[in-house]
Amino acid sequence: MKSLLKAARFAAEKHSTQKRKNVAGSPYINHPLEVADHLATVGQVTDEDILIAALLHDTVEDTQTTREEIADHFGETVASLVMECTDDKSLEKAERKRLQIVNAPKKSDEAKMIKLADKTCNLRSILTDPPKDWDTKRQREYFEWARQVCDGLKGVNAALEAELDTVLKEGLNRFRTQ
Ligand code: ZN
Numbered sequence: 741m742k743s744l745l746k747a748a749r750f751a752a753e754k755h756s757t758q759k760r761k762n763v764a765g766s767p768y769i770n771h772p773l774e775v776a777d778h779l780a781t782v783g784q785v786t787d788e789d790i791l792i793a794a795l796l797h798d799t800v801e802d803t804q805t806t807r808e809e810i811a812d813h814f815g816e817t818v819a820s821l822v823m824e825c826t827d828d829k830s831l832e833k834a835e836r837k838r839l840q841i842v843n844a845p846k847k848s849d850e851a852k853m854i855k856l857a858d859k860t861c862n863l864r865s866i867l868t869d870p871p872k873d874w875d876t877k878r879q880r881e882y883f884e885w886a887r888q889v890c891d892g893l894k895g896v897n898a899a900l901e902a903e904l905d906t907v908l909k910e911g912l913n914r915f916r917t918q
Contacts, residue, residue, distance in 0.1 A: 741788075743788060743792055743814065744788060744795070746813070746814075747791075747795040747796055747814060747818075748776075748795055750795075750796065750813065750814075751772050751773075751795045751796055751799055752769045754799045754803040754804075754805050755769050755772070755798070755799070755802070755803060756769075758802065758803070760865075760871075761871035761872060761873075761874075762865065762871060762872060763869070766869075768802075771798070771861065771862075771865075772794065772795050772796070772797060773795070775794045775795075775797065775858050775861050776791050776794040776795045778857045778860060778861055778900075778903075779791060779794050779853060779854065779857045779900070782899055782900060782903050783853060783856075783897050783899055783900040785853060787850070789814075789815070789817045789818050789821065789850070790850050790854065792814055792818050793821035793822050793825070793851075793854055794854050796810060796814070796822050797821075797822055797825040797854055797858060798825075800822055800823065801825075801826045801827055807823055810822055821848070821850055821851055824847050824848060824851035824854075825854055825855060825858070827839070827840065840889045841888045841889050843892075844889050844890070844891070844892025844893050845892035845893075847893070849896045852893040852894075852895075852896045852897075853896055855889070855890075856897065856900045856901065856904055857900060859886045859889060859893075859904065860900070860904045860907055862882075862886070863883060863904075863907045863911055864907050866879050866882060866883070866911065867907065867910060867911055867914070876915065879911075879915065880911075880912075880915035883911040883912055883915060884912075886908070887908055887912070890908070
């Protein structure tokens with residue numbers, strides 16, 4: 741509990757200057773908080789390391805945070821989970837997206853759950869409050885790509901997968917008719 745709050749505060753400080761891509765430009769921290777809450781409430785995940793890693797899952801990829809910093813504050817298990825959720829930003833975006841599909845089945849069960857929750861929350865945001873400069877085509881392409889990534893993340897948490905399928909279905913139906 742104490743570490744969870746420490747992680748929420750750590751993530752809030754690291755993401756403090758960043759905003760979400762929606763029209764309102766919501767604070768970025770809303771996203772990791774939503775992912776951690778989704779794991780706890782939908783996925784019934786109680787493992788503290790997983791919830792902490794969910795709060796921190798975008799810090800290394802999107803801020804100056806290092807793996808060592810996370811290991812020092814939250815331990816090796818959390819650090820390695822965060823790294824499993826971190827893309828190599830030295831690669832081109834298209835290559836990073838391709839690798840997410842290829843590497844999804846190779847992740848640990850714990851990282852698969854975090855990534856499932858992350859994708860579900862991002863997909864739901866596109867349906868309810870999309871990035872301000874994304875047209876329908878880009879939204880549809882994100883859904884199609886996310887479905888491929890998530891195909892490789894299945895078999896670890898039935899409730900998370902059911903929720904993902906609901907959101908995927910809603911989006912793919914909506915874009916099919918447009
Ligand atoms: Zn994320």
